[in-house]
Amino acid sequence: MVTGGGETEETRGLELINRGALGRQETDADLIVESLGFAPLSSNFWTTTMKSLVSLLMSATLSLVSGSVLAAGPAAAVAKPDLAKGEAAYAMCIACHAADGNSTTPVNPKLAQQHPEYLIKQLQEFKSGKRANAVMSGMAAGLSDADMRNISFWLASKQAKPGFAKDKDTVALGERIYRGGIPDRQIAACASCHSPNGAGMPSQYPRLSGQHADYTASQLVQFRDGVRKNNLQMTQVAAKMNDREIKAVSDYIAGLR
Numbered sequence: 001m002v003t004g005g006g007e008t009e010e011t012r013g014l015e016l017i018n019r020g021a022l023g024r025q026e027t028d029a030d031l032i033v034e035s036l037g038f039a040p041l042s043s044n045f046w047t048t049t050m051k052s053l054v055s056l057l058m059s060a061t062l063s064l065v066s067g068s069v070l071a072a073g074p075a076a077a078v079a080k081p082d083l084a085k086g087e088a089a090y091a092m093c094i095a096c097h098a099a100d101g102n103s104t105t106p107v108n109p110k111l112a113q114q115h116p117e118y119l120i121k122q123l124q125e126f127k128s129g130k131r132a133n134a135v136m137s138g139m140a141a142g143l144s145d146a147d148m149r150n151i152s153f154w155l156a157s158k159q160a161k162p163g164f165a166k167d168k169d170t171v172a173l174g175e176r177i178y179r180g181g182i183p184d185r186q187i188a189a190c191a192s193c194h195s196p197n198g199a200g201m202p203s204q205y206p207r208l209s210g211q212h213a214d215y216t217a218s219q220l221v222q223f224r225d226g227v228r229k230n231n232l233q234m235t236q237v238a239a240k241m242n243d244r245e246i247k248a249v250s251d252y253i254a255g256l257r
C-alpha cells in the first residue's frame with residue numbers, strides 16, 4: 001500500500017467521509033472501504049466489518065458536522081476564506097481578467113460575482129487537466145487549494161458589470177431558447193438551471209448574465225465538440241445546438257440582467 005506525504009489511507013478515508021457529509025457524491029460506504037484499501041482483499045469478513053465501521057463513523061461525522069452545516073451552509077465546515085490573500089494572489093490574473101474581475105476582452109471570461117464553488121471547481125479542473133486550456137492550466141498549476149478558495153471568494157465579492165446584446169436580428173431567438181429551450185430536440189430551457197435572470201443558482205449552476213458573448217459561444221461549442229468535458233449536463237444541452245442558435249443565445253445572455 002503506497003502512502004505519500006505523511007497522508008495515511010485512514011486520513012484519506014476520513015476526508016472522503018467529511019466530503020460526503022458536505023453533500024458531495026462520495027458518501028458510498030463501498031467507495032470509502034475501497035479507498036481504505038480493503039476492497040482488493042476480497043475477504044468478506046474484512047469488507048463487512050469495515051463497512052459497518054465506516055457506516056458508524058459516517059453517521060457520527062454527519063451528526064457532528066450537521067449542526068454547523070445547517071447553521072451556516074456547507075462552507076462552515078472548512079476554514080473561512082481570506083479575502084485579502086485572495087486579492088493579493090489575484091494580481092497575476094489581472095492582465096487577462098481585469099482588476100475587478102470584469103474582463104474587457106471578449107475571449108477572457110468575466111469572473112466577478114461568480115459563485116465561488118463554481119470558480120474553485122474550474123480552477124481545480126484546469127490544474128488536474130479535466131478542463132483543458134493551455135493558458136489556464138499553466139495559471140492554475142501554481143495555485144494551492146487555499147489560493148483557489150481565497151481568490152474565488154474574493155472574486156465572488158466583486159460586483160459584475162452588466163453587458164449588452166448586440167444583434168437585434170437574433171435577440172428574439174436567443175430569448176426563446178434561453179427561456180423555453182428547444183422542445184422538439186429535447187433541449188432544456190437555460191433558465192431552468194441558470195435562473196431566469198442568468199444569476200445562476202449557488203452552488204451548482206454558474207452565473208451567465210452579462211458574460212461576453214464570444215466567451216459563452218466558445219464554451220457551448222467546446223461542450224458540443226467534446227473539447228470541454230467537465231460537465232455531462234452541458235454536453236447534452238450543447239450537443240444538439242447549431243451555430244446560429246449558439247450565437248443567438250450567447251448574444252442574448254450578454255445583455256441579460
Ligand code: HEC
Nearest residue numbers: 090092093095096107108109119122123133135136139151
Ligand atoms: C493570459 C491570460 C489569462 C491569465 C493570466 C489568466 N487567465 Fe483565467 N482564463 C483565460 C482564458 C482565455 C479563459 C477561458 C478558457 C477556456 O476557453 O476554457 C480563462 C478562464 C478562467 C476561468 C474559468 C471561468 C469560467 O467562467 O468558467 C477561471 C475561474 C479563471 N480563468 C481564473 C483565473 C485566475 C484565478 C487567474 C490567475 C491566477 C487567471 N485566470 C489568469 C485567460 C487567462
Ligand code: HEC
Nearest residue numbers: 188189190193204205206216219220230231233234237249
Ligand atoms: C440541467 C441544467 C442545465 C441546463 C438546462 C443548462 N445548463 Fe449550462 N451549465 C450547467 C452546469 C451544471 C454548468 C457548470 C459546468 C461545470 O461545472 O463546469 C453549466 C455551465 C454553462 C456554461 C459555462 C459557463 C462558464 O462560465 O464557463 C455555459 C456558457 C452554459 N452553461 C450555457 C447554457 C445555455 C446557453 C443553456 C441553454 C441552452 C444551458 N447552459 C442550459 C447546467 C445547465
